[in-house]
Amino acid sequence: MACRPQLTPVLRRLARTTSELSRQAPRPQVLSLTRTAAAAGSRSLGSSQPRPFQHTPARRKDGDDFTSIKYPELKRDGRFGRLTLDHVAHFRSLLGDSNSALIDGVANAEAAADDLEPFNSDWMRKYRGHTQLVLKPASTTEVSQILKYCNDNMLAVVPQGGNTGLVGGSVPVFDEIVLSMSRMSQILEFDDVSGTLVAEAGCILEVADQYLAARGYIFPLDLGAKGSCHLGGNLSTNAGGLRLLRYGSLHGTVLGIEAVLPDGTVVDDLSRLRKNNTGYDLKQLFIGAEGTIGVITKVSIQCPQRPAAQNVAFFGLESYEHAQRAFREAKGQLSEILSAFELMDEGSQALVHRVTGSKRPLESTHPFYCLIETSGSNADHDSEKLSAFLESVMDKGIVADGTLAQDETQLRALWAWREGITEALGHLGGVFKYDVSIPLAQMYQLVEDTRARVAEAGLLGDDADGTHPVRAVVGYGHMGDSNLHLNISTRRFDPRIEKVLEPFVYEWIAQRQGSISAEHGLGLAKKKYIGYSRSEGMVGLMKQIKGLYDPRGIMNPYKYI
């Protein structure tokens, strides 16, 4: 097989997949995102603030890009203590003196600045905090001791996993202590019969998945950031990702959690049981809590059998109506083998094409495309089902054109047309991103209405001379989960864009009882918009929970609710 590597230069589809679209990790696990790769390349934007268009590779040590300066309305909460050398000395006595357990900028801020920087800046390079201390506990006991001490001394804490969150939740706003889970990364046990995996919260998603792959199992969650994000971070954001349609949300697959409350109490709920109807299911509160009520230290999760056979089909469709019919048919005919149903509009695909130059899968263009993946245990059985399905959607005129991956290379290349969108948009300039959930029937209408609104304001145009600040308004997403990504690709900063978009988009969603954040969470970016998706009464109940578990408010302040 000596010549396999030689194929790469011209093996067109794969070559593009690897070199240009690497950060969005085309599946399966050929590539993965690393913090450095991410920082060098694609960055996406939250909804409310355009990102600067030029990024200097090395961050200035002093700059106006601190969250506290960009958002002057945020004020440091005066109840929180300021870190002293005594505090640091106490943490040293808990964790040991080694540099791997503690990064101290209190004693000498200048010397530690470079080491602290990665913990202060988020993946999008949109938020930047002022932490002077990073603690890296190695055990649940250490986490408990740290939190108890912080609670007693009113020191604010930000739990941090892989720091790939997209809403600014994982980095401090002011001088909160960063509690990094990176040293708690062990896989603790795996039951080969039940498929139950128990691991520490700092275990990287891809590491867990590879461990499982060697044993014929798969992690029930997959997303572009898998090479960096932690299981604890995934749970804390209740990440959705690419396999949700098939394996369901973490609220169903997580069997148990061990967590530590701010007062040091260890929440000992690391059940390995699928069924356990004994009292309130408190672990659910930690799933999606974004580090606001405690720190997750261990996870027990139900992992399914890894599918032996996978197929990917890619369709061109004449309207959104056709896409919905295709989804309906796919569910009906492919039922248990359907593992993904993704939607892309022509605008998004044209931009990917512009950036990557890859050969487009279909001869002609269509207003919509969808990508269907099947996963099953028997390739022949799946192929037969899939062929029957393809034939029927072609015959019924639901699908205008399409293709079916004939080999693994094509399969990955087709996925790149979906997974590469975020990065392609990032290459072209600033992006306003909305990650929303809307009842399926109206889902794409949001893109059309937004596009019309931006055009009406005279901001939209795909002109070469760049007279219009907005290049395109595109939509794509996890159709199988009614989850749409509305993206507005801009050429340059223009204050009019945001005014046109907000609160228009949020109001539009609220009118249809949708969610303003389907899978990325609230963090700092969406905190003030929660009212568009949750009633006052609901937010009140949430605040009670927060008050109960974190009465002194030290956990991830300024964010969430």
Added chain:
Amino acid sequence: MSALRILVPIKRVIDYAVKPRVNKAQTGVETAGVKHSMNPFDELSVEESVRIREKKSAPGGVEDICVISAGPTKAQDILRTAMAMGADRAIHVEVKEGEDLEPLSVAKLLKTAVEQQKSNLVILGKQSIDDDANQTGQMLAGLLGWPQATQASKVEFGEGDTVSVTREVDGGAETLKAKLPMIITTDLRLNEPRYASLPNIMKAKKKPLEKKTLADFGITAERRLKVLKVTEPPTRQGGGKVDDVDGLISKLKEMGAI
């Protein structure tokens, strides 16, 4: 100029994107339960044949594109794929799983096929990525006594049955010219194979696929070569991780590096 009757031999191999593993007995590569697909070089041959027809680049036109594969029953999948890409018909020569043919046997088989199909152009991959032999095209040319142009990166047709083939050589390009009938083997830069469209995948199901046996070609799966042992390349020594600078220094001391 004569109308082209193109024969395209294709092979089912372990998928390019799959990492092959040596079997326990060390007699070969593990194939059970491993994803297979068309040899990537053969995809180029199919694509090139279809393009010659579509682009009308041969003055005499293309009368027939026939794909042929000797292999297990599953090889019919790649024959269907080739027909979905645009080949007219297919021949499947049944070979029992595990009874792989050596390049010379394949060349002999193809010689008979060329005669039976009245082919005047054979386009093959320069090699298949399973054993990397890079021999079949050359042996076939020898057996037939036809001119050969291997590792083509460009194929052009001229007057009077002439074909110019450009091949990449160290430090430049070399152009060969020959007259039909001839043998061409493909290299990576020749073209970019298409995605088979759904309508064509459906149509391919109805295209003729002839089933034959080795006996139809007067061939047996005899082996002249004996595989003694197949082993993995030595594994790289994994690195270790140190916790901090102190750890690094003591490790270096331990190794006697400082």
